[in-house]
Amino acid sequence: MPTLTKLWAREVLDSRGRPTVEVEATTSTGVSALAIVPSGASTGRHEALELRDGDPHHYGGLGVRRAVEKVRTEIAQLLVGVDVDNQREVDERMIRCDGTPNKSRLGANAILGASLAVAHVAAAARREPLWAHLNRLYNHGNEPNETIAPSVPLPMVNMISGGLHAGRNLDFQDFLVIPVGAKSYSQALAMICECYRSLGRVLAKHGEEATLVGDEGGYGPKLKSNARAVELIIEAIEAAGLRPGSGMAIALDVASTHFYDVDTNTYRLSSDGSLARTADDMVALLSEWTEKYPIVSIEDGLAEDDWNGWEKLTRQLGGRVQLIGDDLFATNTARLTHGIEQSAANAVLIKINQIGTLSETFDALHLARANGYRAIVSARSGETEDTTIADLATATAAGQIKIGSVARSERLAKYNRLLRIEEELGTGATFAGAGALKLKSLHA
Ligand code: PGA
Numbered sequence: 001m002p003t004l005t006k007l008w009a010r011e012v013l014d015s016r017g018r019p020t021v022e023v024e025a026t027t028s029t030g031v032s033a034l035a036i037v038p039s040g041a042s043t044g045r046h047e048a049l050e051l052r053d054g055d056p057h058h059y060g061g062l063g064v065r066r067a068v069e070k071v072r073t074e075i076a077q078l079l080v081g082v083d084v085d086n087q088r089e090v091d092e093r094m095i096r097c098d099g100t101p102n103k104s105r106l107g108a109n110a111i112l113g114a115s116l117a118v119a120h121v122a123a124a125a126r127r128e129p130l131w132a133h134l135n136r137l138y139n140h141g142n143e144p145n146e147t148i149a150p151s152v153p154l155p156m157v158n159m160i161s162g163g164l165h166a167g168r169n170l171d172f173q174d175f176l177v178i179p180v181g182a183k184s185y186s187q188a189l190a191m192i193c194e195c196y197r198s199l200g201r202v203l204a205k206h207g208e209e210a211t212l213v214g215d216e217g218g219y220g221p222k223l224k225s226n227a228r229a230v231e232l233i234i235e236a237i238e239a240a241g242l243r244p245g246s247g248m249a250i251a252l253d254v255a256s257t258h259f260y261d262v263d264t265n266t267y268r269l270s271s272d273g274s275l276a277r278t279a280d281d282m283v284a285l286l287s288e289w290t291e292k293y294p295i296v297s298i299e300d301g302l303a304e305d306d307w308n309g310w311e312k313l314t315r316q317l318g319g320r321v322q323l324i325g326d327d328l329f330a331t332n333t334a335r336l337t338h339g340i341e342q343s344a345a346n347a348v349l350i351k352i353n354q355i356g357t358l359s360e361t362f363d364a365l366h367l368a369r370a371n372g373y374r375a376i377v378s379a380r381s382g383e384t385e386d387t388t389i390a391d392l393a394t395a396t397a398a399g400q401i402k403i404g405s406v407a408r409s410e411r412l413a414k415y416n417r418l419l420r421i422e423e424e425l426g427t428g429a430t431f432a433g434a435g436a437l438k439l440k441s442l443h444a
């Protein structure tokens, strides 16, 4: 039973060149492992708090030296001596010691770094891949007689970036594709790359600057409307010889919280018809789009606290489209419970740093599964070489993963990790595939 003997932290940089927390854990058996915390840009109000220094002389106030110090002192004191296999105990100690509802005292970045580093070192001490260790932890919290086998997730992949990730060139944040026709993860990835290259050629043909990419590696063209982005992607799918809809489907992350005006209760679009819209107008627009285009998944179609709007959206589209709550749920079981009770959304985006510990992430995934909500494990727009989410999505058989585009190495590190996992699982590897979307129209 290896115990934790040392916990250390340092300030490193993420994919936007902003500081983030790296934590290194060491066991009594002399094994060490690292984890790095991601960071969002289009963050929701209900996320756990990321501690930043606010010192204008150090990375313009974005430094994380205080969070690093918390790990080196308070958190290390709290955790040294603990059994590294006891993830729940590790996480609960930190939650209790922090004592705030949003982890603002120790910082969700400090807490998550420690939580993940312990999981990594526990797996390393057992000489097993992280996904195997996480799968055991995940099943431990399960109902008796239900063992979830690991499964490689179906990716949803950013092709065109807008919103806060690409200088507000478009209102909607992500225009993505889902390789629903793929029979394996590696085939899915090859199809995605085909589609991405094809889109580059399509954009160039239409006189768009295809080489400029957003924070998550999607192309960032300045198009005349949001609908135009969808149309160009369909053209790219066809040009790549893939079938729009049955081979390659479309997904959106509207990220509407970020163009919602709380004072007037309206959604402020800069194109696609009337500019100020009510929730009903948004539901009508999205319904129209799902009829016109092969869209199978919509994330944050409405804002983070527009529960009534979400209920309407779900009533109207929930039977035929995956409706994902990102800012809406913030990977928080209390918010997800509210959503389940109100029949708002039918899927949850899972971001480890929205909630701040691995155990609470498992709780959100268990809750989603028990209530028939789909789950999509997601990266943040600020990422690093850390690949934990690839193992997490596989270990919990979440079904889907959202990492960003197939450009920029902080994204590819995860896509490549999934290739290795697929190989490690060998002939027994199950691929979640289109079934993860639970849409009747796709179940051939
Ligand atoms: P974020 O974006 O990491 O900037 O919050 C990702 C998303 O909205 O899904």
Ligand code: ZN
Binding pocket: 253, 255, 299, 300, 326, 327
């Ligand atoms: Zn989102």
